[in-house]
Amino acid sequence: MSVELWHQLFPSVAVFLWLCLAVLIAGTVRSFTGFGGGLALAPLFSLFMAPADMVVVVLLLNFVISLQTLPQTWRTTNWKMVWSVSIPALAGVPLGVWLIEWLDPTVTRRFIGVIVAGLAALMLIGWQYKGARGKIQDWCVGVTSGTLTAMAGVGGPPLVLYFLSDKTVSSVVLRSFFMMFFAFIQLSTMAVFLYKDLINTKQILYSVSFMPVYFVSAMIGSYFFHRALQSSASLIRRLSLWFLLLVGSVTIVI
Numbered sequence: 001m002s003v004e005l006w007h008q009l010f011p012s013v014a015v016f017l018w019l020c021l022a023v024l025i026a027g028t029v030r031s032f033t034g035f036g037g038g039l040a041l042a043p044l045f046s047l048f049m050a051p052a053d054m055v056v057v058v059l060l061l062n063f064v065i066s067l068q069t070l071p072q073t074w075r076t077t078n079w080k081m082v083w084s085v086s087i088p089a090l091a092g093v094p095l096g097v098w099l100i101e102w103l104d105p106t107v108t109r110r111f112i113g114v115i116v117a118g119l120a121a122l123m124l125i126g127w128q129y130k131g132a133r134g135k136i137q138d139w140c141v142g143v144t145s146g147t148l149t150a151m152a153g154v155g156g157p158p159l160v161l162y163f164l165s166d167k168t169v170s171s172v173v174l175r176s177f178f179m180m181f182f183a184f185i186q187l188s189t190m191a192v193f194l195y196k197d198l199i200n201t202k203q204i205l206y207s208v209s210f211m212p213v214y215f216v217s218a219m220i221g222s223y224f225f226h227r228a229l230q231s232s233a234s235l236i237r238r239l240s241l242w243f244l245l246l247v248g249s250v251t252i253v254i
Contacts, residue, residue, distance in 0.1 A: 009206060011048070019044065020213045022247075027065065027214045029240045031221025037062050038182075039116050039244055042153040043251035046109040051100050051152070052198050053206065058153035059186045059193075060207040065218045066183035072222070073176040081169075082180050084135075085159065088142025089149070089185050093192050096150025103151075110252050112152045117248030119157040120241045128165035137162070145181075150189045155182070 010016040022044045030037030038058045045054040100108065131137070141158045149155030159181065163174060193199050 009202070009209065015048065016209075019048070020210065023061070023210045023213045024217045024220075025243065027061075027217025028221040028224070029243070030062065030065065031218040031224075037065070038149075038153045039119065039156055040247060042112050043109070043116050043247045046105075046112055046152075046251065047254060049206070051103070051105050051108045052193075053200075053203050055100060055150065055153040056190070056193060056199055056203040057206045057210070059149075059190055060203070061210060061214050062182060063186040063190065064207075064211065065214055066179055066186065068215070068218055070179075070183070073179045076172050076176040077180045078169075078173050078177055079180075081173075081177050082184070084138045085142035085145065086181055086184050088139040089146030089155070089181075090188055092143040092146025092148075093150045093185070093189050095143075096147040096152075096189070097192055097196060097198070099147070099151045108152060112154055113248045113251030115148065115152070115154050115157055115248070117245050117252065119160060120245035120248060122161065123164075124238070124241050124245065127161075129161050130165065133166070146185060146189075149182075149185050150192065155185060 010019070022040060026037045026040035029040060041058050041061070042054060045057060049057065103111075141162045144158040145155040147155075148157070156178075159178065163169065163177065169177075190199070
């Protein structure tokens with residue numbers, strides 16, 4: 001990679017190192033919980049990238065990590081649960097692509113901040129969805145998640161608020177569900193982006209630059225989940241939420 005191209009991607013070495021730290025934290029959180037990667041990365045990346053570039057980089061990073069963890073999560077995946085929201089999510093992807101082309105980048109960035117900070121705040125105060133569950137609700141959650149994934153790379157909030165409050169689903173099954181759903185919707189969204197000619201070399205170079213860090217973070221998160229910190233899962237979850245709240249809030253005001 002030439003020096004000129006490097007400066008086009010990253011204004012300075014300090015910016016690159018800060019973004020690598022964000023990638024490390026985001027990947028660890030995602031691998032530990034099954035979600036949160038895009039929520040942490042999208043607000044920070046949106047400060048330095050155009051919305052379409054940011055979404056593609058977030059999707060590529062998360063999709064590659066999803067493939068890495070696929071053998072572990074396949075055995076514990078509830079496929080009925082996955083398909084109940086994955087099919088509706090496909091309907092939301094074209095809407096999200098249209099919005100990312102139509103909305104002003106500053107509006108998109110602040111919208112991402114509101115979504116991320118809002119989710120973190122709701123979860124920190126302990127709010128839980130206690131309404132009805134069924135096909136209508138699944139479709140609403142799925143379409144919204146698909147739209148947010150394509151528009152901003154942050155399709156997690158509707159799913160997190162809807163499924164985390166379901167006490168009949170274990171943490172292992174829930175983590176596998178998040179991993180499988182996002183692998184499916186990320187691949188579908190990238191296919192639409194490719195069809196719309198919204199994927200370019202710059203996005204690939206961004207993704208390649210961060211991929212080694214994201215691989216390391218995935219291994220760290222998996223280790224925490226399977227061995228090291230299950231007894232401290234509640235503390236890690238709260239620290240992750242505070243991190244998301246901070247990142248989202250900063251994105252709103254900048």
